[in-house]
Amino acid sequence: MIALLPWLVAAWLLGIGLYGIVTSRNYIHLIGCLNVVQSATYVILLCVGYRWNAGPPIFDPHPPGTPAVDPVVQALVLTDIVIGATVAALLLALAVQLHKRKGTLDPEALRPMR
Amino acid sequence: MTILLALLLLLTAAAGAGIVLSRDPRRQILAIAGNGLALTLLFSALQAPDVAFSELAVGTAALPLLFLVALVSVRTDRKSDL
C-alpha cells in the first residue's frame, strides 16, 4: 500500500485543489487552492527521488559514498517553491487591484469585456 | 519509517483539503501555514532538509504573511465586502 500511497496523495491534492478552484467564490481563497495543486507536484517529485534507508544528499557528517536520496529532484522542488510563491504574490496583487476597481472578489460576479 | 511516511503523507493530504475547505480567507491563512508545516515535516522525512527548510521559510512564514498582507489591503479598501 505504501508503494501506491505517494502517487494517490499527489493525485488527491491535485483533485481537491482543482475542486477548490472550480467552486471558489473568492479570489484569495482560489489562490490558496492553486497552492494546493502545486503541493501535489512537490509530493510527486520528492517521492520519485526517495530511496529506502538512504540519507539526505548532504555529505556533512557522513562521507560521500553513503547511500543518499536523489538530489536532483530536490533542486527541482526548490525551484518549484520559488515559482509558487512568486506567482502567488502576483495573483494576490491582481486580486487586490481588482477589488479596488470592482469592490468584490467573487469570480462569478465579474465579467470580462466582450 | 514506513508508518511515519504513510502518516505524514496522509497528514499532507488532509492539510491540502483543509486549505480548500476553509472558505473564509482569514481562516484559510491558518490552513496555509498548517499545510506548510505538514509539507515541511514530510520533506524532512523524505530526507530533503534543504527543501524542508525552504518550505518552512516560504510555506509557513512568507506565504501566509503575503496572504495576510493582501487580505489587510483588501479590507482597508473602502468598498470592502469582507
Add this chain to the structure above:
Amino acid sequence: MTDLLVPLPIALPLAAAAILLIFAHVWSARAPDAIAIFVSLATAAVCGLLLPRAAQAPIAYWFGGWQPHHGLTLGIGFVIDQANALIALFIALLFSATFVFARGYMPEIGSHFQVLMLLMMTGMIGFCLTHDLFNMFVWFEVMSVAAFALTALRLEASALEGALNFTVVNGIGSYLMLAGIGLIYARAGALDFSAIARSVSKAGGDPVLTAAFCLVVIALLIKAAIVPFQFWLSDAHAVAPSPVSVIFSGAMVSVALYGAAKLYRQVFAGDPPVDFTMHHLMLGMGAASAVIGGLMCLWQRHLKRLLAFSTIAHIGIMLVGISLPSAAGTMGMMVYLFGHGLVKASAFMIAGILLATYGGVDEIGLRGLARPIWPAGIVLALAGLLLGGAPIGIMGEGASLIGSAASKPGDLWAFAAITFASALTGGAVLRAAGRIFLGLGRVPGDEALAPTEPEAERHRPFWPMFAPCAVLVAAALAGGGSVVRLVQHAAGSFVHPDAAGVLRGAASLARGDIGPLPPDLHPLVPWCGFALAIGLAAWDLSRQYLPHRLHESARMLAVPLRLTLDAAHNGIIGDYVTWMIAGLAVMAAVLALT
C-alpha cells in the same frame, strides 16, 4: 567562436533587464526604449550568426561545461539546430519590431515595461533552444510570468480579470507539466531530451510515459489556446496592451505549439499511444479550434477580441499540421508559424494604432473614422487577405504545405475545416478593414452603440508606429520562397534528430531529409477558401443593399450556435477550469479505449 555565441541570446537580454532594473530611477524617459531596441536587435544578430553554423551541424552546448560522458548527461544542454535558431531569430526580430512600435508606450511605469518584455523574450528563446525538459519548464515559466504581469498593465477592471483568468489557467497548466516531468523522471531517470528519448524507445507504450506526455503537452496546449483550453486567450489578448498582444499572438502561443511539436517529434517519437493521441485526438482538437475560433472571430466587433479569436483558429490550423503523420505537415506548421506571426503581429499593431489615435477599437463605433490613416487600412486589408488563405507569401506557402499533407482520403475533413476556418477569419478581418477604413456597411439602430467600455492608449505619432507593421507585412508577403527553402532544410534535422550524437557530445546533421513532399494542391483549391473570405466580408458590408429579410434570416440561422459559444466564453474561471479538466478526461478516456 560558436561557443562564445551560444549563451548570448539569453545572457544579453537578461543582463540588460537586470541593468534596466537596477538603475530604474536614473533613466531618462527615452533611454529604456533605446536600450530595449538595441538589445533585441543584438540578440537577433547573435541568432543570425548562429543560423549558418547550425545549418552545417546542430550545435550542442553544455552549460557549466558538464559534457555528457559515457552516455550520461549531468548538466543542461542547448542543442541549436537550424529550426531552433530560426525560431529564436524570428522571436528576437519580432520583439525588435514591437519595441519600435511601443516607443513611448508607458512612460509612467519607467523601465519596468521593457524589463518585463525583455524577460519574456528571453523566456521564449530559452524555451526554444534548450534540450532539457525541466529547463524548458523554467523558461516557459519565465515567459508565462512576464506575460501574466504584462496583461494587467493597463489596470482596468477587464484587464485585471483577463490577467487573473490567464494566470490561474496557465498556472494550473504549468503544475500539470511539472507533474508530468516528475513522472518522466520516475521512468527515465533523466531530463535531457535525448536521454528521455532513449528510455521512451525502450519502454514503448508504457502508461506512465503516456500519462506524462499528456500532462506536459496539455500545459503547452493551454498556452497555445487549443479547444477546450482556449478560453483564457480571448479575455487576455483583448485587454492586454497592444504591444503585448502583438507578442502574445505573434509569438507566444505558436512558440508553445512549437515546443509541443518538438516533444512529439524528438522525445516521444515512435511511442504508439503517443502517435495515436497525436494523429487522432490532436487532429480533432486542432480542427475544432480552427472552426470554433473562426466562427467566434466572425461574430466579434471589438477588433482586438476579433483578432484574438482568429489566433485561436490559426493555432488550430498549426496543430493540424503537427498532428498529421506526414513530416510535411510539421514543416508546413513551421512555415505557417512565421507567416502567421508576422501577419497577426501587424494586425494587432494596427489595432494599437487605432487605440492610440482614436481611443477605441470597436469596429462599428469606428466606422469610416480612420480614413485619414489609410495606409494602416491597406495593411489591415492585406492581413485579412493573407489570413483568409490567399496563396501568396509565407502564410500561403505554409497553408499549402499543411493542406497537401492533409489531402489524404482519411484526413480530408480536417483539410475542409482549416480552409473554412481561415476563410472565416479572413472574412472577419476584411470586413473590419472595410468598415473602419472605408466606412462601408452602415449599421442601423442600436447595434451601432458600442457595448464595450471606453479604452484608450497613450497617443503617439503615427508613422513610427506604422513603420514596423508595414515592414512585418511586407516580409510576410515577400519572404515565401526563402522561408520555405530554409525550413525545408531545417525540418530534416527537426524530424530526425541525432539523439545518439547529442549523448556522445557531438551532434551531427542527421538524415537531413523529410522524405518526398506530398504533391501540391490543385492551384484553384486555395482560391476557393479565399473567395469565401471575400464573400463573407462583402455579405456583411453590403447589408444595407440586401433585402432585410434575407439578411435577418441568415443571422437567425446562426443564433443558437452563437449563443451557445458566447455562453461558454463567459469569463468565469470556474467554468474555464472545468472545461480544461473535461479536456484532460477526454484525453484519458480516448487513450484508455485503445
Add this chain to the structure above:
Amino acid sequence: MNRIARLTLFAVSMLVLTAATIVVATHMPTFGSHPLPYGDAVNSLVPPARHISNMVSAVNFDVRGLDTLGEEFMLVCAVTGTVVLLRGTRGEQLTSRPAGMHGRLNAPRSDAQVLTGRLLGPLILLFGLYVVVHATVTPGGGFQGGVIIGSGLLLLYLCEEYRTWRWFMRSRWLNACEGGGALVFVLAGLAPMCQGAHFLQNVMPLGEFRDLLSGGLMQIVNAGVACAVLGGFALVFLEFLEETREPRDEA
C-alpha cells in the same frame, strides 16, 4: 454553465481521471526502490569534482545552474509585475516617500513589542546570513537565507515605527539589490567565458572539502541569489504594506 452543470461535468471528468490515475499509479516504479541514475551520478561524481558536501546546492548552483538563473529572473519578473500592478494607482512618488503619520498603521507599539523586535530582529537577520553563507556545507543557501532576511525585515515594521521602517526600506535600494543580485548571477555566468570556458563553468579555485568557502563560483552565484531573493521578497512586502494605507493618507 450554472453551478450544477459545472459540478456535474467536473464530477464526471474526475471519475474518468481517477480511473486513469489508478492505472498510472499501479504502473509507477516501486516507491523507494527504483534506479535513480541521474541522482546517483551526481552523488558520486560531484563531491570529488567540486569539493562541496551539499549536493542540492551543487545541483542548483553548478550542475543545473541554468535552471536557477532562469528561476531568479522569473522571480524578478514576478516581483516587477507585482510592484507595477500595486503601484499603478499610487504612482511611484508616493512609494518612495513614507506616507503621513496619521493612519492606523502608525499605531503606537507597546514597550514589550519594541523590545522583542529589537532583540529578535537582528537575531533573525543574523540567522538568515548564517544560512546564506553555509550554502555549500549544510542545508540552506542563498534562497532560504534570502527569504528569511526578506521576511525578517517585516518584523522591523511590526515593532518599530512606520517611519523608521520606511527609512530602512527604500524601494530603490531594494530594486538595486534585486536587480544587482540577478546581474551578479549573469556576470558569474559570462565571466568564465573570458577564459575560454563555458557559461557558468566553475573555473575558480574550489577550496577544501566541507570548508565554508568551498565550491568556487558557487559562492558568487549563491550570494547573487541571496541578494535577488532578499530584495524581491522585501519589495513585495513593502508594496503590499503600502497598499494597506488608509485612502486619506494619500491626499
